[in-house]
Amino acid sequence: MSVISVAGRYDVTIGRGVLERAAAAVPDPAARVLVIEQAAVAAVAERVAADLTARGIEVLREAVPDGEAAKTVEVSAHLWGVMARAGFTRTDVVVGVGGGAVTDLAGWVAASWLRGVGVVQVPTTVLAMVDAAVGGKTGINIAEGKNLVGAFHEPLAVVADLETVETLPARDVAAGLAEVVKCGFIRDERILEIVEASPEAALDVRGAALSELVERAVQVKADVVAADLKESSLREILNYGHTFAHAIEQRENYTWRHGDAVAVGCLFAAELARAAGVLDDASVARQRAVVTALGLPTTYTGGDFDEMLTVMGRDKKTRGNLLRFVVLHAIGDTHRLEGPSRDELRAAFDAVTA
Ligand SMILES: NC(=O)c1ccc[n+]([C@@H]2O[C@H](COP(=O)([O-])OP(=O)(O)OC[C@H]3O[C@@H](n4cnc5c(N)ncnc54)[C@H](O)[C@@H]3O)[C@@H](O)[C@H]2O)c1
Numbered sequence: 528m529s530v531i532s533v534a535g536r537y538d539v540t541i542g543r544g545v546l547e548r549a550a551a552a553v554p555d556p557a558a559r560v561l562v563i564e565q566a567a568v569a570a571v572a573e574r575v576a577a578d579l580t581a582r583g584i585e586v587l588r589e590a591v592p593d594g595e596a597a598k599t600v601e602v603s604a605h606l607w608g609v610m611a612r613a614g615f616t617r618t619d620v621v622v623g624v625g626g627g628a629v630t631d632l633a634g635w636v637a638a639s640w641l642r643g644v645g646v647v648q649v650p651t652t653v654l655a656m657v658d659a660a661v662g663g664k665t666g667i668n669i670a671e672g673k674n675l676v677g678a679f680h681e682p683l684a685v686v687a688d689l690e691t692v693e694t695l696p697a698r699d700v701a702a703g704l705a706e707v708v709k710c711g712f713i714r715d716e717r718i719l720e721i722v723e724a725s726p727e728a729a730l731d732v733r734g735a736a737l738s739e740l741v742e743r744a745v746q747v748k749a750d751v752v753a754a755d756l757k758e759s760s761l762r763e764i765l766n767y768g769h770t771f772a773h774a775i776e777q778r779e780n781y782t783w784r785h786g787d788a789v790a791v792g793c794l795f796a797a798e799l800a801r802a803a804g805v806l807d808d809a810s811v812a813r814q815r816a817v818v819t820a821l822g823l824p825t826t827y828t829g830g831d832f833d834e835m836l837t838v839m840g841r842d843k844k845t846r847g848n849l850l851r852f853v854v855l856h857a858i859g860d861t862h863r864l865e866g867p868s869r870d871e872l873r874a875a876f877d878a879v880t881a
Pocket residue numbers: 565566567568593594595598625626627628629631651652653654655658659660661662663664665674691692693694695696699702706784785786
């Protein structure tokens with residue numbers, strides 16, 4: 528088991544058989560807990576609920592629609608109604624059990640209810656363990672774009688029990704590793720070496736390689752959000768690949784996995800850096816090879832260039848009319864590229880749509 532502290536503000540526990548720590552993380556004054564869960568992990572939610580009940584806490588359980596369909600104003604309003612009718616007070620607590628869609632939603636509902644109540648995150652996908660459940664970015668989507676409504680609201684604790692991902696489909700394991708290798712591209716080259724040594728081992732949910740990858744990615748995220756919770760500068764590096772990724776997701780009506788879109792988005796950012804003359808061919812090829820080795824997508828052929836530019840303009844890193852990208856000058860050496868030329872953007876677009 529490993530416990531990673533986020534600036535002493537809260538702990539991320541990673542290990543096998545650590546689920547009981549979730550109920551234990553709910554602070555004592557709580558009289559009731561709202562467990563927000565996905566159908567796929569009802570058994571995990573049941574175990575957390577039983578532990579809470581054993582502590583004498585009243586448990587409300589709400590299963591939400593799968594995937595991005597959970598991250599809506601309508602689902603949020605439904606949950607606010609549940610809390611209102613249950614007399615949910617400021618010392619009561621939300622627990623999110625599921626993938627990143629659930630942890631984003633649960634965090635947002637906790638952030639917005641009575642202007643903020645506690646949330647304990649129990650991520651059950653690789654992606655949520657390494658990224659979504661950690662760091663306090665919460666939110667929902669609207670028709671115009673991804674994560675456009677939300678709040679920064681840090682959890683009380685994150686409990687990542689690796690036994691829970693043993694039921695995760697292989698394609699979702701790979702999608703989670705997209706965010707892991709993103710951390711390798713921006714900050715921890717050892718992650719890339721582990722994947723390069725054996726992509727099969729990295730994808731094995733029972734193996735030691737995956738545990739180490741999860742721990743390393745969480746450490747990257749913890750270090751960054753400890754320094755810059757509200758994304759005033761450094762935190763933007765965690766958004767590597769996401770400008771293009773979010774445009775894919777929205778244009779495809781969220782039928783693409785987030786991690787798959789991030790994989791293509793990282794390659795778009797790599798190609799953009801090459802087109803801008805700041806990244807060498809070998810570093811672009813290395814990113815492409817790592818993404819390919821994990822069986823992740825490397826191309827997106829569904830988008831029109833100008834439409835993608837319009838959607839990318841709604842990225843949260845945009846300032847005024849200036850599109851801004853996180854780019855690499857080398858593996859681990861992050862910079863901002865502000866207002867790239869149309870030709871540079873076109874070159875990157877062509878490279879990932881071919
Ligand atoms: N807040 C952040 O910092 C942050 C970071 C990264 C991603 N995200 C968000 O996270 C979301 C993507 O997360 P995700 O990839 O986990 O998607 P997801 O929550 O949709 O889960 C993927 C699928 O796995 C299923 N599932 C979950 N746990 C399972 C398990 N243990 N066994 C079997 N099936 C299981 C779900 O039901 C779903 O069908 C996106 O909305 C993305 O924007 C947020």
